Amino acid sequence: MTTLVIDNTFDDPTRRAPLVLGHDRFGTVTEKICSISEARRPPRAWYIAFAISLAFASILGVMILYLFATGVGVWGNQNPVMWGFPIVNFVFWIGIGHAGTLISAILFLFRQKWRTAINRFAEAMTIFAVICAGTFPGIHLGRVWVSYWIFPIPNQMEMWPQFRSPLLWDVFAVGTYFTVSLLFWYVGMLPDLATLRDRARTKVRAMAYGIFALGWRGSVRHWHRYERAYLILAALATPLVLSVHSVVSFDFAVAQVPGWHTTIFPPYFVAGAIFSGFAMVMTLAIPARQLWGLRDFITMRHLENMNKIILVTGSMVGYAYLMEFFTAWYSGSIYEWFAFANRAFGPYAWAYWIMVSCNVVIPQIFWFQWARRKIAVMFIVSLLVNLGMWFERFVIIVTSLAQDYLPSSWGYFTPTWVDLLTLAGSFGLFMTLFLLFCRYLPIIAMAEVKHVMPQANPHGHAGQEPGESEAGR
Amino acid sequence: MIPADITNENRYLGELVPKICRYAGLGGLALLVASVVLGWAGEAGWERLLRSYLVAFFFVLSLSLGGLFFVLLQHLTRAGWSVVVRRIAEGLADNLKWLWIPFIPILVAVWTGHLYDWADPSRLSDAERALFQHKEPFLTPWFWTIRAAVYFGVWAWLARFFVNRSVQQDATGDPQATARMQSVAAPGMILYAFTQTFAAVDWIMTLEFAWYSTMFGVYFFAASTCGAFAAMIIIFYLLQRSGRLTNVITTEHYHDLGKLLFAFGVVFWAYIAYSQYMLIWYANIQEETIWFVIRQLGGWKTMSIFLILGHFAGPFLILISRYPKRWKGVLAIGAAWMLGVHFIDLYWLVMPAIPAELIQSVTTYSQLVTEFEASYLPEYDLHWRVLDLTCLLGVLGVFVAMAAWSMRNRSLVPERDPRLDESLAFENY
Numbered sequence: 030m031t032t033l034v035i036d037n038t039f040d041d042p043t044r045r046a047p048l049v050l051g052h053d054r055f056g057t058v059t060e061k062i063c064s065i066s067e068a069r070r071p072p073r074a075w076y077i078a079f080a081i082s083l084a085f086a087s088i089l090g091v092m093i094l095y096l097f098a099t100g101v102g103v104w105g106n107q108n109p110v111m112w113g114f115p116i117v118n119f120v121f122w123i124g125i126g127h128a129g130t131l132i133s134a135i136l137f138l139f140r141q142k143w144r145t146a147i148n149r150f151a152e153a154m155t156i157f158a159v160i161c162a163g164t165f166p167g168i169h170l171g172r173v174w175v176s177y178w179i180f181p182i183p184n185q186m187e188m189w190p191q192f193r194s195p196l197l198w199d200v201f202a203v204g205t206y207f208t209v210s211l212l213f214w215y216v217g218m219l220p221d222l223a224t225l226r227d228r229a230r231t232k233v234r235a236m237a238y239g240i241f242a243l244g245w246r247g248s249v250r251h252w253h254r255y256e257r258a259y260l261i262l263a264a265l266a267t268p269l270v271l272s273v274h275s276v277v278s279f280d281f282a283v284a285q286v287p288g289w290h291t292t293i294f295p296p297y298f299v300a301g302a303i304f305s306g307f308a309m310v311m312t313l314a315i316p317a318r319q320l321w322g323l324r325d326f327i328t329m330r331h332l333e334n335m336n337k338i339i340l341v342t343g344s345m346v347g348y349a350y351l352m353e354f355f356t357a358w359y360s361g362s363i364y365e366w367f368a369f370a371n372r373a374f375g376p377y378a379w380a381y382w383i384m385v386s387c388n389v390v391i392p393q394i395f396w397f398q399w400a401r402r403k404i405a406v407m408f409i410v411s412l413l414v415n416l417g418m419w420f421e422r423f424v425i426i427v428t429s430l431a432q433d434y435l436p437s438s439w440g441y442f443t444p445t446w447v448d449l450l451t452l453a454g455s456f457g458l459f460m461t462l463f464l465l466f467c468r469y470l471p472i473i474a475m476a477e478v479k480h481v482m483p484q485a486n487p488h489g490h491a492g493q494e495p496g497e498s499e500a501g502r
Numbered sequence: 503m504i505p506a507d508i509t510n511e512n513r514y515l516g517e518l519v520p521k522i523c524r525y526a527g528l529g530g531l532a533l534l535v536a537s538v539v540l541g542w543a544g545e546a547g548w549e550r551l552l553r554s555y556l557v558a559f560f561f562v563l564s565l566s567l568g569g570l571f572f573v574l575l576q577h578l579t580r581a582g583w584s585v586v587v588r589r590i591a592e593g594l595a596d597n598l599k600w601l602w603i604p605f606i607p608i609l610v611a612v613w614t615g616h617l618y619d620w621a622d623p624s625r626l627s628d629a630e631r632a633l634f635q636h637k638e639p640f641l642t643p644w645f646w647t648i649r650a651a652v653y654f655g656v657w658a659w660l661a662r663f664f665v666n667r668s669v670q671q672d673a674t675g676d677p678q679a680t681a682r683m684q685s686v687a688a689p690g691m692i693l694y695a696f697t698q699t700f701a702a703v704d705w706i707m708t709l710e711f712a713w714y715s716t717m718f719g720v721y722f723f724a725a726s727t728c729g730a731f732a733a734m735i736i737i738f739y740l741l742q743r744s745g746r747l748t749n750v751i752t753t754e755h756y757h758d759l760g761k762l763l764f765a766f767g768v769v770f771w772a773y774i775a776y777s778q779y780m781l782i783w784y785a786n787i788q789e790e791t792i793w794f795v796i797r798q799l800g801g802w803k804t805m806s807i808f809l810i811l812g813h814f815a816g817p818f819l820i821l822i823s824r825y826p827k828r829w830k831g832v833l834a835i836g837a838a839w840m841l842g843v844h845f846i847d848l849y850w851l852v853m854p855a856i857p858a859e860l861i862q863s864v865t866t867y868s869q870l871v872t873e874f875e876a877s878y879l880p881e882y883d884l885h886w887r888v889l890d891l892t893c894l895l896g897v898l899g900v901f902v903a904m905a906a907w908s909m910r911n912r913s914l915v916p917e918r919d920p921r922l923d924e925s926l927a928f929e930n931y
Contacts, residue, residue, distance in 0.1 A: 040580075040681065040684070041677070041681075042580070042677045042680035042681055042684070042919075042920040042921060043677045043920040045582075139579075140583075268769075271773060275773075275777065279780075279781070282781045282785075283780075283781060283784040283785055284785065285785050285786075285787060290781070290785050290787070291716045291781075292715045292716050292717035292718075292777065292778045292781050292782065293715075293716035293717045293720065294777075294781070295773070295777040295781075296717075296720060296773075296774065296777070344692065348695060348696075348699075349716075352699070352716045352719065353716055356714050356715070356716045359637065359640065359703075359714055360714045360789075361633045361636040361637060361712075362789070396688075
């Protein structure tokens with residue numbers, strides 16, 4: 030038995046840090062990760078969290094029923110702010126849903142091997158976040174019974190959706206994203222589902238996992254095809270990471286509304302989405318890591334890397350805020366300048382400064398190493414970033430509409446109790462799905478984690494100790 | 503695959519340096535003199551010479567800035583694969599320490615009221631003059647010059663810092679140098695982002711006095727990565743042809759450089775260009791569309807369509823495949839093509855100008871097209887001139903000579919980088 034490394038946070042250019050700590054055999058990795066879903070009972074904290082989440086999810090259901098029975102008047106959406114909470118929540122949740130595919134596709138193509146420990150539940154989170162996101166435009170339609178009209182389905186009436194509208198592009202962008210993310214998540218999970226099937230103690234478990242494992246036997250041919258499929262899906266998913274939030278940004282940026290129409294919106298929205306998505310991964314990873322004792326897989330180095338990405342993307346968002354403000358002044362357009370000055374100093378200044386401090390100022394703490402390695406600090410920052418990114422969408426949508434070109438039609442948006450409970454309920458739905466995932470599926474990609482362990486690479490090249498993987502970039 | 507042993511390699515420019523300096527450097531200077539003569543004696547005039555010169559200057563600036571970005575990025579991500587290709591990127595970036603010298607003509611132009619309409623407010627229309635009062639604090643020659651000094655100062659400092667540390671490490675082999683560069687890379691990237699953005703705003707975007715786009719800095723960033731990655735591929739190809747680094751740089755490194763060229767220079771560039779165009783076209787606000795209107799008239803229209811096909815569609819279809827990226831000769835041709843279209847992209851950014859009186863005299867787009875074709879076409883249409891080429895080759899020749907000169911005593915690979923072995927053994931799976 031070799032000596033086990035405990036600290037892998039060093040930044041030593043002469044050697045790569047190990048990514049899995051405390052395991053020198055594949056068997057113990059399987060045992061540890063499978064035990065989470067094989068346990069007879071999940072930890073007590075899981076039950077408590079699940080009960081709360083389910084309660085909130087039920088609130089969401091009740092709110093939607095109330096909405097359908099009454100009409101969208103129950104929301105705070107009112108002239109001039111016709112896009113209120115539902116669209117804010119939609120963009121927020123879509124943004125959350127970006128980290129998963131970034132981690133699984135882009136970091137994969139960039140050979141960032143540390144992603145293996147977090148990609149599975151980040152992808153799961155993506156799927157649940159997109160479900161939450163999709164709910165909002167769906168229930169916003171007014172006549173929900175004809176909601177299938179948003180799809181271009183051939184029909185006798187020759188009724189087609191407006192192809193020139195970015196709202197329809199959203200349908201395609203989000204639909205494609207959801208499909209590919211789901212496929213990616215599922216394909217990546219096949220070897221692990223087969224592991225769970227093979228270890229199953231009961232007939233029911235063996236059947237359930239067996240059906241979803243699609244007959245995976247782990248033959249060389251299976252692995253070969255699997256890895257090709259994974260690479261192709263990663264290549265297909267990569268442009269989707271950029272396209273979805275770019276299209277969402279088009280919803281705003283194609284309009285002539287000051288504060289919405291600015292050319293930097295597409296990359297700025299993408300950076301913001303990845304930023305908020307990583308913050309949400311952090312918010313979920315920290316408790317999961319504590320609860321199920323996953324510190325050997327989601328090591329301090331992983332958390333530190335994620336904090337660095339939060340810092341990078343937060344700074345990109347800051348760059349965009351600055352360019353918008355500068356250009357609003359530089360343009361010499363009084364409407365542009367009013368929109369931005371009004372955001373910062375007008376009736377919604379409180380929201381604007383929450384946004385700026387949570388998204389740009391607070392993440393700067395991650396310039397300091399101690400902050401990147403302190404669980405409490407990163408957890409609080411991740412919560413604040415989630416808050417800040419929700420407010421970013423609120424600021425963009427509400428402030429630009431509330432004070433438009435005509436002062437006589439100015440207004441002030443106030444959410445109703447239905448708005449607030451629907452938002453809270455969407456968190457309930459999200460958490461319910463996530464907790465079910467934690468209970469029944471392999472939350473860490475076992476097969477992939479084993480790939481980045483030294484034992485998987487016995488023929489290390491020159492300059493590497495035999496068995497040392499070129500991990501931890 | 504057995505990793506190459508760098509000691510068996512010819513890894514110095516050696517006798518090439520005097521040759522390059524003589525042919526490229528002196529040739530370049532001669533071409534620059536020829537450009538001045540053409541500008542002075544030819545029909546094109548000084549203004550045209552300055553614009554051509556600005557394109558050529560931006561061409562070499564983009565190579566250097568793209569090289570600096572590459573160096574920063576590799577340190578920031580603690581990359582291992584790229585060690586053997588990093589020295590050439592450093593060589594490109596190293597030129598930033600003297601690029602302020604070829605900038606002097608542009609500086610003189612601003613102080614003498616040339617090149618930019620705002621430099622000589624009497625050239626502005628009445629409507630623009632009101633706007634000028636608003637923008638004046640930003641566009642006074644003084645403030646503009648101070649900003650330029652800051653950009654060049656930051657770039658020169660960043661380039662010197664990374665190049666010197668890296669070269670010193672060849673002698674000392676000290677891993678601490680790498681650690682130090684890694685920690686400076688992060689704030690360096692922030693400085694890079696802002697200086698690069700505002701340089702593009704100051705020197706290109708303000709050519710069209712009233713126009714603005716928040717995306718512009720990102721557009722120039724995408725363009726400069728295209729230039730630098732293409733240049734690196736070509737440089738390695740030529741070095742290997744001359745018997746240098748023959749085994750150090752492998753197919754795997756070309757493959758990765760090709761991927762970067764594809765991702766940044768082709769796809770990311772197209773993403774940014776499309777987003778900028780589509781948003782402005784869709785919203786159809788006059789002060790924004792004006793910039794694209796001229797680029798949709800006469801020969802500029804052909805050039806715009808050419809950029810879509812030649813900078814995006816064609817290279818996309820070719821470089822997406824694995825084979826061309828691993829086939830040195832083909833990749834080098836592709837990179838040369840990308841470098842060419844990158845020049846055309848910069849030309850397309852800088853050259854077109856639309857007469858203000860035309861905009862004021864028409865009310866519809868079709869009227870504008872008719873009017874433009876009837877009376878303005880000879881003066882404002884796309885006309886290639888000899889001095890476009892002499893300026894480009896002149897500045898580029900001097901640029902290449904300076905890069906070769908600073909590499910005269912340096913190894914072409916970071917010899918004792920702690921991750922050199924990883925880079926030599928690198929394979930794409």
